[in-house]
Amino acid sequence: xxxxxxxxxxxxxxxxxxxxxxxxxxxxxxxxxxxxxxxxxxxxxxxxxxxxxxxxxxxxxxxxxxxxxxxxxxxxxxxxxxxxxxxxxxxxxxxxxxxxxxxxxxxxxxxxxxxxxxxxxxxxxxxxxxxxxxxxxxxxxxxxxxxxxxxxxxxxxxxxxxxxxxxxxxxxxxxxxxxxxxxxxxxxxxxxxxxxxxxxxxxxxxxxxxxxxxxxxxxxxxxxxxxxxxxxxxxxxxxxxxxxxxxxxxxxxxxxxxxxxxxxxxxxxxxxxxxxxxxxxxxxxxxxxxxxxxxxxxxxxxxxxxxxxxxxxxxxxxxxxxxxxxxxxxxxxxxxxxxxxxxxxxxxxxxxxxxxxxxxxxxxxxxxxxxxxxxxxxxxxxxxxxxxxxxxxxxxxxxxxxxxxxxxxxxxxxxxxxxxxxxxxxxxxxxxxxxxxxxxxxxxxxxxxxxxxxxxxxxxxxxxxxxxxxxxxxxxxxxxxxxxxxxxxxxxxxxxxxxxxxxxxxxxxxxxxxxxxxxxxxx
Numbered sequence: 001x002x003x004x005x006x007x008x009x010x011x012x013x014x015x016x017x018x019x020x021x022x023x024x025x026x027x028x029x030x031x032x033x034x035x036x037x038x039x040x041x042x043x044x045x046x047x048x049x050x051x052x053x054x055x056x057x058x059x060x061x062x063x064x065x066x067x068x069x070x071x072x073x074x075x076x077x078x079x080x081x082x083x084x085x086x087x088x089x090x091x092x093x094x095x096x097x098x099x100x101x102x103x104x105x106x107x108x109x110x111x112x113x114x115x116x117x118x119x120x121x122x123x124x125x126x127x128x129x130x131x132x133x134x135x136x137x138x139x140x141x142x143x144x145x146x147x148x149x150x151x152x153x154x155x156x157x158x159x160x161x162x163x164x165x166x167x168x169x170x171x172x173x174x175x176x177x178x179x180x181x182x183x184x185x186x187x188x189x190x191x192x193x194x195x196x197x198x199x200x201x202x203x204x205x206x207x208x209x210x211x212x213x214x215x216x217x218x219x220x221x222x223x224x225x226x227x228x229x230x231x232x233x234x235x236x237x238x239x240x241x242x243x244x245x246x247x248x249x250x251x252x253x254x255x256x257x258x259x260x261x262x263x264x265x266x267x268x269x270x271x272x273x274x275x276x277x278x279x280x281x282x283x284x285x286x287x288x289x290x291x292x293x294x295x296x297x298x299x300x301x302x303x304x305x306x307x308x309x310x311x312x313x314x315x316x317x318x319x320x321x322x323x324x325x326x327x328x329x330x331x332x333x334x335x336x337x338x339x340x341x342x343x344x345x346x347x348x349x350x351x352x353x354x355x356x357x358x359x360x361x362x363x364x365x366x367x368x369x370x371x372x373x374x375x376x377x378x379x380x381x382x383x384x385x386x387x388x389x390x391x392x393x394x395x396x397x398x399x400x401x402x403x404x405x406x407x408x409x410x411x412x413x414x415x416x417x418x419x420x421x422x423x424x425x426x427x428x429x430x431x432x433x434x435x436x437x438x439x440x441x442x443x444x445x446x447x448x449x450x451x452x453x454x455x456x457x458x459x460x461x462x463x464x465x466x467x468x469x470x471x472x473x474x475x476x477x478x479x480x481x482x483x484x485x486x487x488x489x490x491x492x493x494x495x496x497x498x499x500x501x502x503x504x505x506x507x508x509x510x511x512x513x514x515x516x517x518x519x520x521x522x523x
Contacts (some may be wrong), residue, residue, distance in 0.1 A: 126316065142175035147174050200375060236252060244346065258306045270307060270309050294426065418433075479505055489512040
């Protein structure tokens with residue numbers, strides 16, 4: 001094998017014709033023979049370029065409405081022959097086949113067709129067969145053949161050709177890119193055919209397209225990138241960033257967590273998240289009112305956090321948020337005046353999603369293990385009033401029930417073990433990510449007492465509040481921490497062997513308890 005490889009004969013067959021004419025003209029100016037198919041050939045010939053139709057090479061006109069045109073030995077032999085093998089070259093000569101040195105090919109827009117909501121017939125028509133076969137053949141033989149699947153690579157190729165030929169390194173790189181393209185293409189088709197309902201197929205196919213290379217991952221010594229994948233939907237992945245520097249790995253994770261929590265509620269809500277855990281969530285008659293109540297839960301942790309709202313961001317709320325150091329604000333829309341207010345803090349990122357994600361839309365979540373991948377459906381279920389089973393002598397009031405459901409929904413988004421105290425549609429204490437449930441309860445109480453001291457009020461915020469636990473209480477101590485803090489009602493899944501003891505402790509304290517039968521572990 002020699003490097004670099006000269007380009008004498010090129011086959012061009014593309015769906016995306018961006019930059020094609022200029023690239024082909026530059027090739028022809030260097031004496032490269034151009035072969036092409038159908039629409040690509042017509043587009044080049046219309047500019048005066050000399051193009052040989054593939055049908056002239058194969059001796060067979062394309063048929064089946066263009067489904068068959070390049071699937072022919074005269075084409076694939078020219079791509080697959082190994083130039084260092086005399087027997088391969090003899091086989092070409094015997095059949096009158098000339099080698100092809102460069103393939104320029106991209107595929108029918110299947111993903112775009114699917115995303116546009118097209119029917120099954122249109123999607124099937126946009127499943128490329130010949131293009132995939134061409135790309136794989138050229139990429140397999142990249143020791144001798146150059147394959148270009150991305151118009152962004154045209155300039156690099158022209159520079160290499162001008163310098164004497166395409167080197168081994170570039171051919172190898174472009175071949176890898178080509179196989180990644182066909183793998184992603186097939187994965188998208190497979191997912192479409194399998195359907196979203198089949199969450200756990202025999203073969204798991206995942207694909208994504210690089211959106212941005214990040215400065216680093218969770219820590220500076222870890223490399224990271226962000227990829228677009230799956231069907232487009234409202235969220236951080238598709239949001240417009242109106243200001244601020246590029247998002248980091250942690251920014252993406254926190255913004256997604258905050259938005260998912262805010263999307264749970266119909267009433268105006270503000271969710272403040274730090275390190276993927278809520279540190280303050282509140283409903284309000286307006287976003288401005290909700291902001292003050294959410295911030296009051298844990299203003300210390302909110303510093304440098306992420307804020308998500310479920311209404312267009314208004315100037316009054318933006319003005320209040322701008323008084324604090326906040327990393328990111330996520331909203332479905334932003335009033336121009338609100339955006340101008342946040343622009344006073346150039347380090348703050350403002351993301352506009354266009355709409356709120358659907359919290360009930362079933363998706364899949366992935367986690368890598370050494371040698372494997374864990375896959376689960378996303379947690380889309382939340383308890384409703386009709387789901388509650390009252391297990392204590394005292395039933396919760398209507399106001400307590402509303403707070404219980406609010407606290408339970410917030411707890412669903414808190415890392416386990418999770419305890420949430422809430423009152424009047426606002427969190428007043430959150431205990432997250434503890435190894436024991438009683439410690440999570442103690443932290444939630446401590447956070448509430450910090451809030452009391454900061455506000456300078458006599459009564460602790462937990463007095464008259466409700467308590468939510470993301471899983472059952474294994475012992476009464478976690479519940480008792482809440483009772484001692486003054487709660488009046490508690491919501492939990494139930495299911496412990498000691499449920500009777502837990503219920504008895506609640507009855508002794510005169511508080512109400514509701515079982516949901518729905519656990520919300522979050523690791």
